[in-house]
Amino acid sequence: MEPVAVVGMAVLFPGAPDLDTYWRNIVTGTDSVTEAPPGYGLPTGRRGGFLGDLATVDPAALGVMPAALPLTEPDQLIALHVAGAALADADLRPGACDPARIGVILGRGGYLTPALSRFDQRVRGARQLAHTLTELLPDLDPDTAARIREAFADRLGPVSPGAEIGLVPNLAAARIAHRHGFGGPAYTVDGACASSLLAVDQAVAELARGRCDVVLAGGVHHAHDATLWSVFAGLGAVSPTGRSRPFTGAADGLVIGEGSGIVVLKRLADARRDGDRVYAVVRGTGVSGDAGAASLMNPVSAGQAAALRQAWSAAGLDPTDPDAVGLIEAHGTATAAGDACELATLHDVFGPGHPAVLGSVKALIGHTMPAAGIAGFVKAALAVHHGVLPPMPACDDPHPGLAATRFRPIPVARAWFGRTRRAAVNAFGFGGVNAHAVLEAAPPAARPPRVREPAPVLRLAADTTDELTALLDRPPAVPSGSGRMRLAIVAPTARTLATARRVVAAGQPWRGRQDIWFSPRPLLAGGPGRIAFLYPGLEGECEPRVADVAARMGRDLRLPGADGLHRHGVSVSRVSWLLDAALRDQGVRPDVLAGHSLGEWTAMAVAAGYHDGELEPVLEAFADAVRQVPDVVFAAVGAGTGTVEPFLAGTGVTVSHDNAPHQCVVCGPSGEVGKLLLALAGNGITGQVLPFRSGFHTPLLRPYVHRLTAVAGLLDTRPWRTPLWSATTLEPYPDEPGAIRELFVRHLLEPVRFRPLVERLHAAGVRAFVQVGPGALASLVHDVLRGRDHLAIAATTPRQTGAGQLTRVLAALWAEGAEPGGDLLAPRNPGPDSGAAVRLSLGNPLVSLGEDATGLLGRVAVPAASGDHRAGALAAETARAAADVVAAVRRRAVPATTTTRRHLSLDRLPYLRDHTFVQLPPGWPEPGDGFPVVPATDLIRHLCDAARPTASGVVTGVHDAGFDRWLAVAPPVTVTFAVDTDTPDRRRVTAQGYARATVAFGGAYPPAPPVWPEPGEPGRAPRLTAAQMYAARWMFHGPAYQGVTGIDGIGARHVRGTLTTPAAGGALLDSAAQLVGYWMMEELDGDNRAFPVALAALRLFGPDPAPGERLTCHVRIVAVTGGTVTADLQLVHDGTVWAEMHGWRLHRFTSDEAVRAVDRSPGTARLARRHEAGWHWATTHWADQANRDLLARTYLTPAEWARYQRRPARGRDDWLLGRIALKDAVRTMLTDAEVFPIELDTGNDEAGRPWITGRHGRRLPPLAVSIAHHGSIGVALARPAGPVGIDVLEVADRDDATVAAALTPAERELLGADRAVWFTRFFAAKEAAGKALGTGLGGDPHTLRVIAASDAEVTVATTAGDLRVRLTDLHHEGRRHVVAWTTDREVLP
Amino acid sequence: MAHIIANGVRLHVQRMRPADPGAPPLVLIHGLLDTMASYYFTIAAAVAGLGFDVIAYDLRGHGRSERPRQGYGVDDATDDLTGLLTELGVAGPVHLIGFSWGGTVAFRFAHRFPDGVASLIVIESEPPTVAWADRAIDGLRELSAHLSDAEEVARTELGALVPAMARRLTRRARELAVATTLVEDITDRTGLVDVYPDGWLRCPLLLIVGGDSRLHSRLDAIVGLLPPCDVVVVPGQHHQLLAFAPGEVAAAVLPWLAARRDARAGAVAP
Amino acid sequence: MTTETVLAEIGDLIREVLDGYDLGAVPITSDTSFDADLAFESIDLVVLGTLLAERYGSGIDLAGFLSARTLSEIITLRVGDLAGYVTARLEHA
Structure with missing residues (x-):
């Protein structure tokens, strides 16, 4: 057959958003099979190949109306997206081919796909639900049934007439043709797992017969529906271990994957003519059926072999030739029957011959069904293109059938030698349809230069950094904003956008790194630039x-x-x-x-x-x-002319180019230049002879x-x-x-x-x-x-x-205020990175009515009780109105406010030692250092206690509780409780500054409501037991608050556990709340630390259980947002509901990894980093104040904390950073396994010199320390002996007056060309020297003088002798700092 | 009064929705310095009467919609419309009617969402091109030259016909010119093309122009940019066709639309 | 419902449409001109139309009422014209 070229490829497979990542995963053998992510609606623990968040497309960029999304089959959007990427990769020369002669053929199965499944829910599921309800509840009035049906349908999103077109299966191919205006045939084919190779076969035929000049071929499969899993599980084909291990002893079935791949095919001769890059050449394809199979499920080796022989015959090649093939990309389903049959086929067709490599990409991404063929095809094409034989992981236990063949899997990738790199791909489908393709590396051809489209440039302008940040948060597709500050990003990505946000926040110019240019004061705007x-x-x-x-x-x-x-x-x-x-x-x-x-x-x-x-x-x-x-040479020298000239005296060499402070070029006879370079090298100066004379x-x-x-x-x-x-x-x-x-x-x-x-x-x-x-x-x-x-x-x-x-030059100039008007900067159609990307919903979770459900059931319940629900509702309404009137009258009559004071301390509330945020060293004598706080549930108890003397009866509930800040009890604190009488049975109580709530009283407890039914969603076993939860410090609670004694089940929206009532105040409800915390830890990806902010209602139906009593607790997660989690809880004691908490709302705060590490292991984790010279430096790690305070509590002793609190807000961070750096520097010097920061106390003596000592038995060796902080950096140096001094200073241009005040004229003479840097170095060095002397600069910077300087160190003359001060640059968040330090060994005689 | 936040901007929206839940959606897009009222009092009720789910809205900065400082280019307007339809849950295909600038926006929308548009009617309008932007600059320059001078306003085509309307337009233009980047945005040529590729518009298209309008004198060039379309020329009319000849516009629009009301059924045929 | 009542109610709706606009100097009578006295923009009429439909039901179709008028008739519209239309429609309803 006529050879066909693969000129473009694109994929979206598990773990691989693009072709490059796909190949990287293949070469490194990265296994992308995982548990089903949330949102797929699959039973817990199912393992497969999932796209998850990679299934993100920008519908508007694909020309799809955003509102059409819910009713558009995700595979259509993914196909459109992948086809666009494949066409971009092919880079077809405009005008080189007629769009009317471009075809699209995709393999696609007839499985239940997500959008169709959702549509079925709406059309049939809603009706079925109403029908079943009516059958079960004959009294149910039709209105209620209709409301339930509507509520069910509402959860499935709005309906939009016309959008149903997105459910038509063949649109996976048709949309691509429509979007790009292709006039060739566009259709899908279904040959089960052989589908996408059938598509390639048909594409080859279309090209051969000349109906098309270009064909996009490939396959799509996005149907992780529970039905598909059931089908394959029912057939016994699914791996019970959830691992895809084809051709190994561990092979126990397939794992289901998903994905899409599309290749762009042309006749090889056309591709050559058009100068296309050719990944691989398709030499032959073959397709056959299984005749005489024992069943529809059983593969037949003879049928497979027919397809293989057909393809090799079409290629005009003999498969039994010893060198015929170097790589087989096998079908490799990892089922017993499939693997054995395929190996028999390979043995039969290829015979003995030279050894070759075998693999199947299913080992990495699972079985992508109709897309499996193209997954293998792309892998094989990349392998011949790159000349790399890819590995297959875990192949050390090969299938016994392999021994008879010439094929072996390899554990690691290796180079592919040999004259012709040829690979073959298998794809076999259920029911006996077999496809095979033979690929080989393209013969080399010079590719003429081709113009690629320049990268898109994001250009934003604004007057303030805040405005710029706002623009960055929603980057527009076209240049936006006006204003003096400018920001340009070439080919923006999520990563560079994140960097840009930090750059803008820092407010300093940024020129070019990560292709970002930011100029807060553009150099070319307005002024003389x-x-x-x-x-x-x-x-x-x-x-x-x-x-x-x-x-x-x-x-x-x-x-x-x-x-x-x-x-x-x-x-x-x-x-x-x-x-x-x-x-x-x-x-x-x-x-x-x-x-x-x-x-x-x-x-x-x-x-x-x-x-x-x-x-x-x-x-x-x-x-x-x-x-x-004459024969003279040039040499480039890595030093300035001033440094080099002294070496030139008496030689015939002269400086020919004064290039830069650190580079010049010398010229002279080659021998002389050689000698000069040697002399320079002896002085640490490099040089190199240049290749022209x-x-x-x-x-x-x-x-x-x-x-x-x-x-x-x-x-x-x-x-x-x-x-x-x-x-x-x-x-x-x-x-x-x-x-x-x-x-x-x-x-x-x-x-x-x-x-x-x-x-x-x-x-x-x-x-x-x-x-x-x-x-x-x-x-x-x-x-x-x-x-x-x-x-x-x-x-x-x-x-x-x-x-x-x-493009980058133009972007840079634009950022500086220039207005280049060329077309390189003109925006093109918004690309995938620039628009509003949408994560496609690839699963079909069960429909939950959510909060609406309760109301619906309530309406059902009313007629059963009263017979006439309308009358009942009216009566209730009237009663409520009357109660309100009476309450209003009483409110006027009872204006009382009573206040009480409570003294709260660890002595009085000793159990709070087990409710502290900071871990203390074992046996630490000062429990107050751990930052004990009153739990919100105990605050509720205090509020109730305060209200109790003003009312009669028992507390039946607490409403509208709000928690304003942590109530810490060390040092002891006195809290004022104010009680307002709301109505006869309600008290509004405030713990001033900390919390407030309304406490309800009644003559008796109200009757208990029904126990909540089993959760309406699948549950699974929790990852940890209750004991492990505490031991692994998922919860910070000590024994007195460890009331969770069992975690019984957890799901996407619930958790259930067993509680054993602790004796400590508020500990039972706190333990219930810990279950919410546990749920967050297990279910939420980030920001799973939280503290309570509100409780809508606590209802009590009986007296407090006695310590030791066991209860069960059922938590329903009501809402999760970026900032909060809200839950309802029910506590059941002996089969009767004891309490319900509604609207328990937690504020999530940002989880900072560094802070978390210190929190988990304060004895060993360190926040500061060590510089190779031995000093430590710490930077602002914390994402917010909550994290900072937690860190400060961990690092500071109570005395330090008090000083920290007294510092002005500005500079408080720096001060903290300095202490952190110092404590970490000292902790590094100690050999003990664990040293907690809180064991070290720091301070300054009357001269301002820092000191550090151990507390409570922690002994430190003699130490000399120095500490400095500037901007958002703290540095510290600790050595066994003095003198030591360290300083840090940001590089900035200082005005003449400052320079004159700080430096003597002689020092100013010494300043290098770059005054900002050199001044900073000098001043930091003088500061460090002053600290080392213990005198500081003493108000007169001229007392210490820099007398010699180089990049890495300066010499400072002091009364005690000359002191050598080392220097280095420290870059942090786009700012440049100089760190200067002395060491004990470096006082010069 | 209904407001919807779309694309981050609070837009004033009125929807005339017939009882039929499957009524095809139709969006009315008004011209610069104008409001949805130009349709509301002319053809909107009649179009709703044909059984369309009519959505009229005020463009950003216009009428009772929010007036952000910037974002007045043709792509911004398209994004606003996309956002509006998304908020309303309209997945298309929609029928679009645009007058003048509103027509230019409709063209852009149809270009970006070929599947999203069932039919397109533009009145005194053309697709966005570099040449169009140049003419828009001239038009706005002319308008701004007249802004401060009541006599000049009276001498304009519109000023002579309806002084009150011309005064109002100039006042709005002044407000928008001061408070927003509208003039820069509309005349910004970035992203504009000179010609469109074949087949860029796939829906049925009706073009209505005034016989005495400037656009009519360039009709051949404009039609050259478009696929085969229906053209209705209303004799004796200038640019403000919708205001001055609503009857003639309705006479052209209604039967054409009625014939395409159920076009969707054809589109789904296998 | 009398024209006077309707007039008074329409006056309230107009104040609602022009929220914040000082109408102290302009008493709303049947002779008040939407354009000259109230400086109504056409978009204000759209809003008034929706308020009328909310207040009196969908039988009050301001768009339909105005679409039968020429531009200059709309510009010279007076509150009394509208009150008359509303009263008539309510009587027929």
Whole structure:
């Protein structure tokens, strides 16, 4: 058959949102089979391949009305999404193929899919429910039955006429054709598990007969319905262990998966003609049926073999050839019958031959049924494409049938050697339909440059960071907002958007990392900010990625290479020329031009308005002129000219290029340069000889001045169209032709002064430097202007496509306030990342009526009791109204408020030792350090106690309780309780500042309501027992509050447990509430820490059970939001309801992993990080104040806590960070297994010096410590002996007055070029030295003087001798800090 | 008064819903500086009478809808409409009627959701293109030039006919120009195309233009951008067709719509 | 229901439509012009229409009433015209 090329592929399979991840998972053998995520409606514990949250699409971007979603089969949207990705991957040349000749063929099964299943619920389920109810309850009036039916249907979402089209099965294929306007056949095929290979077979046939030029083929399967599971379980095919282990001894059946895959197929000849990338070539396909099967379930090896032989025959290949095949992607269902039959087939068809690899992707993603064939096909195509033989996990226990074949699974991936990489794929379906495909690697072909669409750019502007953050929260598809602050993100992803949020919050400029550009004060807006184009000279290699730019510009770019001065110069110049044109085409206009070395010529030519290529004769003449220059070499040196020049005295080597503070280029005879490099290396300075010669920019060219003058004569000088600056004079170029030619010659004889030129340009207002050509000029600019506001960016880089990097340049310039108007920045149709993505509902959980249910049952109950429910309801209404009137009258008559005070302390409430938030060391004598608090349920008891003397009878309930803050009892506290008489039987009680509630009294307890029925949803065994829950510290409660003695069942919306009444105050209800906490821990993914904020109602139906009494507790989770969890609880004692809690609402707070670790194991976990030099640093880890306070309680002693509380809010964080860093630094030095932070006490002596000691028997060795904090960083240093000093300071540009006050004139002389950085280093060093001396700076920063400096350390002169202070940079949240520290060993004599 | 938060903006919505729960939804989109009233008092009741579930709303910044500072481009308007339909639970296909700018929005919506539109009627309107944005700039510039000068307003086409209406339009334009980015947004050409590919519109299309309107003079060019469609020219009328010739508009719209009311049934045929 | 009662009720509805707008200087009579006196925008009429339908039932169809009028008739509409329409419709109902 005619070979067919695979030119594009895309998948969405378990664990794999895209093709790259799919391949990575295959190569690493990542098993993506998991338990069913919530929302699939499958019984608990079912294992399979699930997409879960990966099933996310942007319906609007797919052209689907969002409201149509509930009635659109998810597989249609996923197919549309995957097809779009496959087409993008194929990158079909526009106009190369006729949309009318593109077909779509997808394998799809006739299973019960989620949307159809939901529709069935609405159409049939609702009717069935009403029908059954009427049968069971003959008295049920028709209205009620109808209401129940409506309530049921309501839970299934709104109806929208017309949307039902989304339920028609073949639309999985038709939607793709419709969306893209394809006119070829578009349909689905069903051959069970062979379906998607049948689709490939049909696609091949469509291409062969010429009806289509392109066919999208593949398969979809998204039908994790309980019915499908039942079918396969009924057939005995499902693995009871839930593991997919084909061809191993552990194989015990298949696990069900889901997913979609689509490939784009073309005739190979067409693909070659169109320059498509070819992943693999389909050489043959075969399809057959099983004749004479024993049953519909039993595979027949002869039938399978027929399909295989057909395919190999179509390929014109002999499968028994020893080298015929290197990889079999087997069907491999892992069922006994299936695996044995398939191995027999392989043995039969391929015979002995050379060993080859066998695998099945089902081991990783489960059996994706109709999509299984394409899952294997894509895997095989990727394998031949990458030349990698993929592994199959857990293959150390092979199926005995393998031994007879030439195939073996391999445990780890390995390279695929051999002349022809050929793979074959099996897919066999129930009922005896077999398909096979033969794939091989495409013969190599040069792929001509193709223009890819540039990445989308998100551009947002606003006046404040808050506005920007708001825009970021809902990123629009088009540039949005106005305002001075600008933010641009290229190809935004969830990750970069998250980074951008932090960047914006920090409010500091951010230029380019993660493709984010943020400028709170754009450099080019409003003020004098200008743009310079910098043209590079000869630099290293010249292999720029600009072919796509040339294609976009319609230019023929030929680069002669980098060998030889002339060719190298021409290449660089042509790239510069192209990029200059591309940038201008995109609306970027430079204000200033300059060049580096020979790049200055390009700058001249551009500034003078030369045409493309006009400069090249000058280059050629120059190359000729200097051809006879003696053998001299250039070497790049990693240090500034000031450092290098002392080494040059007496050598023939000179500095030819002053590039940057940390780079210059020297030039001289090669021997001399070699010696120089050795001398420099001895001083720790690196250098490297450059690959081009010819001594320009040095006096070595002087003998050739006449020739150079002749070359200059070739220059046709024209008026400058853009100002051009000289790196020789550091001035704008002259205008007079003679002067221009003179400068041209000087430029070749004198050093390139690029560093000072950049300084001058910056001083002249240039803020954006664009490197127009290959090389590293932008990084030189960075080095020169470090710490000063500037943008430096290269228009081409090896890391990006040409268009990709240009897009970034435009985004960067836009962020700085420029308005490039080119089409690279124009938004395209919103991509998957930019729109409102929606997670598709792939399951069909049982319908729950939720809160509506109670009302419906209530209405049912009324007629049974009174006979006339309307009259009953009216009477109740009247009675309520009358009661309200009476209550109102009484309220006026009884204005009493009584107040009482209660003294609460650990002495009085000793059981609260077991209700503390912070773990203490074993046997710790101060239980108050653990932060004991009164539980909300005990607060309720206190409120009731306060109300009791003002009323008679028993407490029957508590209503509208609110808890405002933790009531901590160490140190002891006095709380005022105020009681207002609401009505004769109700008291409004407030524990002032902490809690409030209405307490209801009655003459007797009301009759108990019925016990709640079994939960209406499936339950499962909890993960932990009650004892484990406490032991593993899922609950912080100590023995007095450990009332949960059994966890009996848990489900998506409930938990049930057994309680044994503890003696402690409020402990029974608290234990009931712990079950809610346990449910959250087990069911909620994040933010599962919580504290109670409200209780709508507590109803009591009997006296408090005595300690030791057992109760059962049933918790219903009523509502879960991002911020709260609300539950109803029922406590049953001896078969009778004792109490009900309604609307028990918990506030969830953000769970911070670092804080959680410290919380779980305060004796060992540390928050601060250790720097390799031994000091520790801590940063603001906490997500919110609640987490911070918890951390502070864990780290601080009561005395420290009191000081912490007294500190002003500003700076409180820093102070805490300093203490954390110090305690962690000391804890690291101790050898004990556990040291709790609370065992260490810190303080400052009268001179302000920090100290640290142990508490309650914790002994510390002699220690010298120092501590510092600045911004959101705390640092600390601890050593066995002094002196030690440490300081941290953020790098910022200080004004002249500050610098003068802080540094002596001599120190100012020493400051490096980058004043902001060097000033910070000096000052931090002086601070650290001051601390080490124990004197501090004593109000006069001039008492300590920096007398020598390098990047890593400075020397500070003190009265006690010279002190060496080490320095390092510390980057945190986009800010740069300097940390300076001394050590005991480093006082210089 | 019904308000719905759609796409983050509080929109004023009126729905004329017949008893038939399966009535096909039809959305009325008004023009710039206008409100849903332009339909309410003209053809809305008659269209509802045909058995459509008529949804009229005020565009953001207009009528009784919220007036955010920004977001007045054609894609914003499309997003608002998408959000509105999502909130109303309308999954389409919907019939759309748009006047002037409202028609441009309707074109954009139909382009983005080809399956979402059952039929499209545009009155004095054209699809968004670069050339259209250029003309919109001219139109808005002309309007803004007249903003402060009552005599100038009186000299405009509309001012001469109905001074009160022209005054009102200029006042609204001034308010919107001061309080919002409407002018910049509407004339922003980013994302606009010069031509549309074949088959970009798949639903039946009726174009109604005034015989004396500027748009009529460019009718050939506009029709060239569109698939085969029905065109009705109302002789002697200018741009404000809906206000001045509601009878003629109704006469064109009603029978055309009646014939397509049950178009959905055809669409589902296997 | 008399035209006076209807007029008074319509006056209340108008105040509701123009919530916040100071009507102290403009007593609402049958002669009050929606355009000249009340500065009604057409959208205000839409809102008034829904209030009327809420108050008097769906038989009061302001859209239908106004769609039979020309633009200039709508602009010169007076409160009395509307009250007359409402009264007539209520009598026929």
